[in-house]
Amino acid sequence: MATSAHEGGDAQSMRPSRPVSHTVAELAALTGAESVPARSGAAEPVTGVVLNSREVQPGDLYAALPGARVHGARFAADAAAAGAVAVLTDPEGARLLAGAGTDLPVLVCADPRAWVGPVARAVYDSQPADGSGQELFAVTGTNGKTTTTYFITSVLRALGHTTGLIGTIEILAGDTPIPSHLTTPEAPHVHSLLALMRERGITATGMEVSSHALEFHRVDGVRYDVAGFTNLTQDHLDLHGSMAEYFEAKAQLFTADRTRRAVVVLSEEDPWGAAMAQRARENLGTERVSTVALRGSDSGEDADAADWTLRSLERRGIGTAFTLTHADGRELRVHTGLPGEFNVANAALAVLMVLDSGVPLETLQRALDEHDPLTTSVPGRMQLVGTAPTSLVDFAHNPDALVRVLRSVRPENGEGRVIVVFGATGQRDTTKRPIMGRVAAEEADVVIVTDDDPHGEDPGPIREQVAAGAREAVADGARATDVLVVEPRATAIHTAVRMARPEDAIIVAGRGHETAQDVNGVNVPLDDRVELRNALEALHAHTKEQK
Ligand SMILES: CC(=O)N[C@H]1[C@@H](OP(=O)(O)OP(=O)(O)OC[C@H]2O[C@@H](n3ccc(=O)[nH]c3=O)[C@H](O)[C@@H]2O)O[C@H](CO)[C@@H](O)[C@@H]1O[C@H](C)C(=O)N[C@@H](C)C(=O)N[C@H](CCC(=O)O)C(=O)O
Numbered sequence: 001m002a003t004s005a006h007e008g009g010d011a012q013s014m015r016p017s018r019p020v021s022h023t024v025a026e027l028a029a030l031t032g033a034e035s036v037p038a039r040s041g042a043a044e045p046v047t048g049v050v051l052n053s054r055e056v057q058p059g060d061l062y063a064a065l066p067g068a069r070v071h072g073a074r075f076a077a078d079a080a081a082a083g084a085v086a087v088l089t090d091p092e093g094a095r096l097l098a099g100a101g102t103d104l105p106v107l108v109c110a111d112p113r114a115w116v117g118p119v120a121r122a123v124y125d126s127q128p129a130d131g132s133g134q135e136l137f138a139v140t141g142t143n144g145k146t147t148t149t150y151f152i153t154s155v156l157r158a159l160g161h162t163t164g165l166i167g168t169i170e171i172l173a174g175d176t177p178i179p180s181h182l183t184t185p186e187a188p189h190v191h192s193l194l195a196l197m198r199e200r201g202i203t204a205t206g207m208e209v210s211s212h213a214l215e216f217h218r219v220d221g222v223r224y225d226v227a228g229f230t231n232l233t234q235d236h237l238d239l240h241g242s243m244a245e246y247f248e249a250k251a252q253l254f255t256a257d258r259t260r261r262a263v264v265v266l267s268e269e270d271p272w273g274a275a276m277a278q279r280a281r282e283n284l285g286t287e288r289v290s291t292v293a294l295r296g297s298d299s300g301e302d303a304d305a306a307d308w309t310l311r312s313l314e315r316r317g318i319g320t321a322f323t324l325t326h327a328d329g330r331e332l333r334v335h336t337g338l339p340g341e342f343n344v345a346n347a348a349l350a351v352l353m354v355l356d357s358g359v360p361l362e363t364l365q366r367a368l369d370e371h372d373p374l375t376t377s378v379p380g381r382m383q384l385v386g387t388a389p390t391s392l393v394d395f396a397h398n399p400d401a402l403v404r405v406l407r408s409v410r411p412e413n414g415e416g417r418v419i420v421v422f423g424a425t426g427q428r429d430t431t432k433r434p435i436m437g438r439v440a441a442e443e444a445d446v447v448i449v450t451d452d453d454p455h456g457e458d459p460g461p462i463r464e465q466v467a468a469g470a471r472e473a474v475a476d477g478a479r480a481t482d483v484l485v486v487e488p489r490a491t492a493i494h495t496a497v498r499m500a501r502p503e504d505a506i507i508v509a510g511r512g513h514e515t516a517q518d519v520n521g522v523n524v525p526l527d528d529r530v531e532l533r534n535a536l537e538a539l540h541a542h543t544k545e546q547k
């Protein structure tokens with residue numbers, strides 16, 4: 001999965017045309033900055049906020065933050081040269097700046113990263129106190145954030161809203177999509193985008209909130225109308241260390257200063273959902289939290305305890321129709337056009353989040369009926385590229401997602417094999433590699449291990465760690481009998497297609513919508529959908545020739 005570092009190229013397109021200016025002195029008072037050792041400029045108006053010196057425009061405040069690689073204060077001179085009017089930093093940054101000869105006012109806080117959001121909120125007036133901003137929906141969880149935000153915006157559009165979107169695939173804040181480099185942008189971008197959206201008449205926005213975003217204060221100063229939780233399974237342990245800490249990072253979204261209400265998915269397979277619902281109730285009050293139970297929806301503890309349960313699931317086309325039933329007898333009929341049982345969970349969460357924002361149930365039902373089915377495609381998420389063999393590209397890049405995707409593509413009649421092509425990213429959670437190999441061998445018939453984004457790591461050992469997990473599972477009697485290691489990725493995709501019979505299903509997992517592989521910081525063009533389509537066309541041309 002490529003999450004290329006932001007280079008500031010799109011920053012301009014995220015800014016509103018009319019920021020509200022605050023003076024440096026006002027922002028110093030807001031942050032409670034320990035000192036403003038300004039040699040000049042305390043009365044200067046601040047019209048923008050940036051975290052990266054390369055994005056500075058005249059009138060900006062540059063937040064010089066300590067980083068993993070370097071302290072941002074090292075770039076303060078560049079920021080000043082580009083027209084920054086003030087610097088926000090920590091004591092270490094202030095020390096570095098003292099010797100650097102910049103004469104900008106410096107706001108010094110113990111934890112400046114935590115102030116970037118509130119300062120950006122003030123400067124851009126991203127959520128006016130009079131409530132004239134858009135309705136805001138946040139989705140967090142290991143898997144399903146992107147899909148759920150697409151579902152949410154579909155429902156909102158069906159209700160007549162002009163919608164915005166902030167997430168992994170793209171940012172929609174008007175007619176032209178803005179490329180997305182992070183699941184959740186940095187705080188200055190989040191606030192400038194919210195202001196831009198308001199300026200452009202967007203009335204409701206769905207937004208993904210990653211655990212990185214919560215840990216790195218990217219959504220500080222934002223208040224959501226409804227926050228939703230999809231699930232918590234293994235990923236990102238390189239950042240969080242343990243599942244308990246990963247949970248705590250996500251739980252930060254479910255506090256009264258961040259959201260008015262919450263909707264939480266409960267599943268027998270994911271104990272973190274019940275824990276999150278409990279945490280949300282403690283923080284927001286029971287009446288502001290709704291839950292929906294997935295598995296065991298007709299029986300079992302979760303279902304009994306949940307507000308909403310799923311009933312009457314029925315395959316319709318490649319999607320699913322189902323009914324959401326409340327303990328008090330209310331019902332909502334939903335039809336999602338996306339395949340996979342997990343997309344029922346995502347669609348249910350989306351619909352309930354919109355309901356809980358205050359839309360009358362009858363109005364919502366009418367909108368769902370008039371726009372049936374709800375969302376038929378999300379780029380790179382269970383995206384159907386060809387049939388016979390059924391060929392899909394998906395973004396599953398952690399063990400739980402891989403299991404669910406492989407289960408959902410298994411042909412119902414039991415005929416046909418499942419062939420999976422996937423790899424693991426370099427320089428990210430290494431513990432998930434053999435687990436992904438194992439689950440792939442348990443759920444698929446043919447496992448083809450290849451490269452994902454190696455980033456700066458040698459791809460050979462990554463492939464071997466994934467393959468080792470798969471081979472171990474095969475030795476334990478897993479479903480798969482073949483574990484192939486094939487590189488480069490395009491060749492692996494062509495190999496899968498050549499091996500497939502018409503009744504088989506091929507799933508190319510892990511990179512979804514992405515169009516380039518990050519190899520040592522270089523973007524190498526590669527689109528799984530294009531490769532898969534090309535391979536299928538070659539196969540079909542060959543089959544025709546032989547007839
Ligand atoms: C691991 C991580 O999240 N790192 C974040 C961190 O970077 P860092 O500490 O390494 O920063 P650094 O390179 O040492 O630089 C220090 C400071 O100097 C600044 N700088 C640096 C160079 C320069 O020329 N000018 C300049 O001003 C930087 O903006 C930074 O503020 O602080 C930076 C801003 O302060 C973030 O942009 C950066 O996110 C990077 C880009 C990233 O790729 N993060 C990924 C892992 C991420 O956040 N992913 C999540 C989850 C996705 C998922 O769910 O799968 C996401 O939301 O996308």
Ligand SMILES: Nc1ncnc2c1ncn2[C@@H]1O[C@H](COP(=O)(O)OP(=O)(O)OP(=O)(O)O)[C@@H](O)[C@H]1O
Binds near residue numbers: 183208210343396397
């Ligand atoms: N509710 C779910 N439960 C488990 N797996 C899911 C769920 N929804 C989607 N997936 C799987 O996870 C993959 C990623 O889905 P999606 O992009 O919606 O999630 P995400 O949380 O936004 O991921 P990321 O943060 O990595 O972008 C999908 O391609 C699918 O394989």
